[in-house]
Amino acid sequence: MASHRKPRTRTAGPRTAPVVGITTAALTSIALLSQSANAAPAQPSKPSLEEVQKKVDSLYHQAGVATQQYNAAKESTAKQQKRVGDLLDDVARRAEKLNKARQELGTFAAAQYRTGAVSDTATLLLADNPQDYFDQDQLMSRLTSRQKKAVDDYQAEQAATAKKRTEAARNLQSLTTSQATLRSTKKDVQQKLGNARELLSKLTAEEKARLAAIEKKKEEAARKKAEELARQQAAAEAKRKAAEEARQKQNPGTGSSTGSGTGTGTGTGTGSGSTGSGYAAKAAKVIAFAQAQMGKPYVWGATGPDSYDCSGLTQAAWRAAGISLPRTTWDQVKVGTTVTTANAQPGDLVFFYNDISHVGIYIGDGKMIHAPKPGASVRVESIYYMPIHSVVRPA
Template sequence: MASHRKPRQRPLAGGTVRTAATLALAGAATATAFDGTSQADPRLTPTQVKAEVDRLYVEAEEATERYNGAKEKTDRAQRTLNALRDEAARRTARLNTARNALGSLAASQYRSGSLGPAAQLALSDDPEEYLERAAFLERAGDRGAVAIASVQRQLDEVRALRAKADEVLEGLRADQTRLSRNKAVVEGKLAAARRLLARLTAEERARIEAADGPGTDVGSGGGRTDRASRGGGGTERTAPPSGRVQAPDPRAAQAVAFAYGAIGKPYVWGATGPGSFDCSGLTQAAWRSAGVSLPRTTYTQINAGHRVSRSQLAPGDLVFFYSGISHVGLYIGGGRMIHAPHPGAPVRIAPIDQMPFAGASRPS
């Protein structure tokens, strides 16, 4: 009789054990490398971390401006869709009223016209009265034809409005997909920057923040102060140096005054105020306070108004940076601007030579 016992398992030989262990360690190392958190990775110096974080912030801002553009388009499409739906509802109500009136007219004609004209004339006690009534019915028939044509026209209009609404809705959904994709890119870049900064000590992070250039210190008392000089020292102040804004016209002066009032408020990507801003949100809000409507994104704001050269800059001008036109600030004179730099850095004053200059425009 054949034995049904399981064959005895032999232990791994020494060489086999070493091979398996090597493969397991290699797999673990590979997984750790993909995770990007290996303690065995060479530690980046604070200077290298700053360079990488700066790169991530620039890429995040490019994605932020794409997000801003997609959101503006999405909001516009949503407003158009709402208007189309409202108009379709109003016209549907009028159509239903016209249909009810047409139904009443048809029922009346049916009741009065159940007998043929010859029979009604033959049976009428007063043929003259019948002829008068027949003329009235003929006119009523004309009105019925007009009512039918009106209902048909209104029905066509409602159908056209609904078709247009469906088309806008389809585009809106595509815009929302792009919006979500851009949002994910921004959040991914910012999360990567936070992970890098988390590797540093508090002192190292403070040095990196200081290396961003002169700007705003938020004191323990909540007041906002500006380190005016390029070296970061100088007299602290909460208002323009002369007590009033030097600008070529009142609207530019108002825009600059608004920007001064925003100093110290946090950078939040996608924000347009009043409590927080991203770079283009700040410049848009500043000029809006002066009664001038600017587009939402950096790459559209640069075409607002007219271009000016760097040598012709005046307070209130918009100054743009990087080859992708991904950052903007509000020029205040003296080679300086007020801008919203990036997450963790509030609205502040900085020199315009802090970043690669890409152009300038003067809103009008």
């Protein structure tokens, strides 16, 4: 008998909808992931010209610091090499003298042996350390005064030679350390300069022209600042002269006090100042020397005559005036008298940056002659082109 139940009808209901939704979302995610995987990696953004200039300036500054470290290490190495050489020469002379003293003791011992003297005396005379026998009175009593003196001289020379050998060994170790520092700082300078050149080499011709324009704008701002200083100093000098003339009119016969006061330091070389004619004469020689070097290239570690770094130029210029300056900016800044920027006189040294890593020769009107940086030559520039640390009058 057939069943009268109706068959159940299966219709797509709400249960299948989430499955479809999930499948679609999964496929979409896979497609997006696939596209991301195949897409080219994002390229880093190119630095702006301002950022390039800032980075290059920073690298040049770091190279300048490393150059001063190199100069210091080179100077120290040269001094230590001479010191070690002198010590080794001294040790060699002492060793020769020691051998002669030993030979003299040998003749005494041989003579005693031939005359049948006790062998202990001969042992004393030939011993490496005669002091070991000095407490034995019976042996010392058998030595003549000449023999005793020979033993004393030998012992003193032996001790002095040992001391000099120890000193030479210590200086050799110090020299090795300085030579390692020299190599390290040289590598550091070369690396900084190489990085700067690499940055500049990546610029297009148009970018290089724009960078030069930025540099020119910076130079112009520094020039205007220097000119303003010159105007202020000229006004101060004119005011000082007027006051001096008025004082002379009120008190005739008192004479001029020009050259005896503290002065205003016009920076032009015409003011009274406290530097006097002696300093002015030396400064003139310094500036004349620096002017003769104009156009010569900056080379780090160079002291002339064909190229200079900043402190190499200042050292050579003041040497022309008979004044010996140390090699590095860090030592040059300690020589002489520190004066204010407003009181700077031609010939003064102007130091830059908080780390005192650059120096130039002041020539008046807010300007200086200096060896700027790699790729540039000795030239005149405003002292305001870089942050001033201090001004020093070397003599």
